Amino acid sequence: MSITMHDVAARAGVSIKTVSNVVNDYPHVSDATRSKVERAIAELGYRPNLSARSLRSGRSGVISLIIPDLRNAYFAELADAVMRQARARGLSVLIEQVAGGRDVELEILRGPRMQLVDGILYSPLSLDRDDSALLPDGPMVILGEQLFDGDRDHVTMANVDGARAATDHLLAQGRRRIVALGTDPHDTLGPAALRLQGYREALEAAGIPADPAYVSTVVSWHRSDGANAMREVIAAGLPFDGVVAFNDAMALGAMRVLQDAGLRIPDDVAIIGFDDLDETRYALPTLSTVDIGREEIAERAVELLIERIAAPGQPEAPRAIVSGFRVVPRESTGSVIAHTPGSRAAPSTL
């Protein structure tokens, strides 16, 4: 007869619930208890069958995080935050990358694989409002804008307000010819469109006419895209004194191109990014950016998803959460913080 969890509990002198907690790797089990249970498991040769467990409970203890790709540092840092938040709640995370187009994204979302997980955190890349009907049933929290007719929980960042604040920051330094770097003509509802809106609102409020020539289009949001777009802007011969890049990676690629072209940052061109990646603190110059509350996004998203998993099919209205943001002024926009973290002495001049 096969060994059951009851046998393990009896041997270890603990409750079945405790055995289950150890098996499921939940936190907050004392080390002494954990090793007692693990010893009993080893002695009895108990092999918990997680598939069987999942059949009975209907839960696998795994959630899926669907993101464009990890090579984009924003998503690597987001995935790190989501995994830490999930783990603190006893969940593992299955990451899916969907960069590669609409078909890939749909296939992964609708694929039978998603039945393996208890719930999905989904950061849409190619899908939009028209695709609402294509989303799978089941617990899901959208990371990003409300693209799906408002029938799902979503946690997002202040794209419009953040980009507006970034643009205001440049305007406050006296910049008047500001390039928006990173728009996507195919994106009418996503972050690119919203950040463009924030940029436009700021210009309008400052009484500066919108000039489409100052809006630079990219294919995706990596360093190389920022570098290429900046090269095109310079080649076009437009006079400009500021750049609002729609993410940090593009800003870092663009900075390098500006410097290669002999333009001084921030003297000739002030530049600000979006995301507050770790790397921005070490760039030369350090990159001003918008901190979009990544940790808060991860925490709230995991919490909402757990609630949905615990109460599936409940008709509770979808919730919309927008994380807080703040502009982080650094050297690239002429702010006085001229040293990296950990600095003890006063910074020398650059």
Place this chain on the structure above:
Amino acid sequence: MATTLHDVAKLAGVSAKTVSNVVNDYPHIKQATKERVLAAIAELGYRPNLSARGLRSGRSGVISLIIPDLRNSYFAELADAVMHAAAQRGLYVLIEQTGGDREREAALVRGPRTQLVDGILYSALELGEEDVDILAEVRTPMVLLGERIFNAPNDHVTMQNTEGVRAATEHLIASGRRRIVAFGAHPGEEIGSAGLRLVGYREALDAAGLPYDASLVREVEIWHRLDGAVAMRAMLDEGVRFDGIVAFNDALALGAMRVLSERGIRMPEQVAIIGFDDIDEGRYSLPSLSTIAPGRDQIAETAVDLLLERIERRDESFPPRLVLADFELVQRESTALPAV
């Protein structure tokens, strides 16, 4: 009555095996066939229960990748490469972060949770040779990545740490540098990336007849940008003189470069610097960072292939294999000029 795989097969006019292939998302299925099966699944409202499938076949189609942390760009790029390699082979990847915590590293492979996955790709930071017993008890097929554990009963895919750093150091020597810092050492460490890389540094000095100067060997415990910046600032404050830096990874180099620039030290004229890892960021830094490309894609693909073989031939016993990826020296601006 619940719809079965056979109902789907019948409606789609294909074999049950084909339906299974589609459900399991294996590659190499004709698009037309796939669409027919998916249409049948939708029409019948079939919900394949993967847990039940896992019970029957003993396979979940999921492997786990256990790494220190994704905030370290090397591991983010490695994870990306592993996911691509796995996807091409019809596998999904569950990532677990250990944060370099010894207890957690041990718990993740010892825990009953390992049964959820078909196999494990394991990159430890703290467990070492003395922990081979822990690995020997793991029943799930496992392939080791990284440098902490050699001589384990597992297949192992890694990079040429010693040879790579030796090449990096020789590159600086060839450009006339004579006082070269080993940046990121872990004194006393014999196994692990830092220990192996320090050996490569020493070998290059020895071969060139240059003295080994302990004051040029800089300990940096954690290999993030911040740690590189802090350590470089301390070195400059102490007045250590040097004309070259072999940083044991790119993140350390990038942190150090920032501090050198703040102090008005020109690279590569006054100090040439080279890293290790070839992360994307090094292409856009100022100056762009010379580095050792350790063969990340090759590591990912080889590791997934070896793991898949172990999963498929689970009942057989064959000796563990060690694969060392090819490396390449990538020269960029940070070491561009010959010495004056």
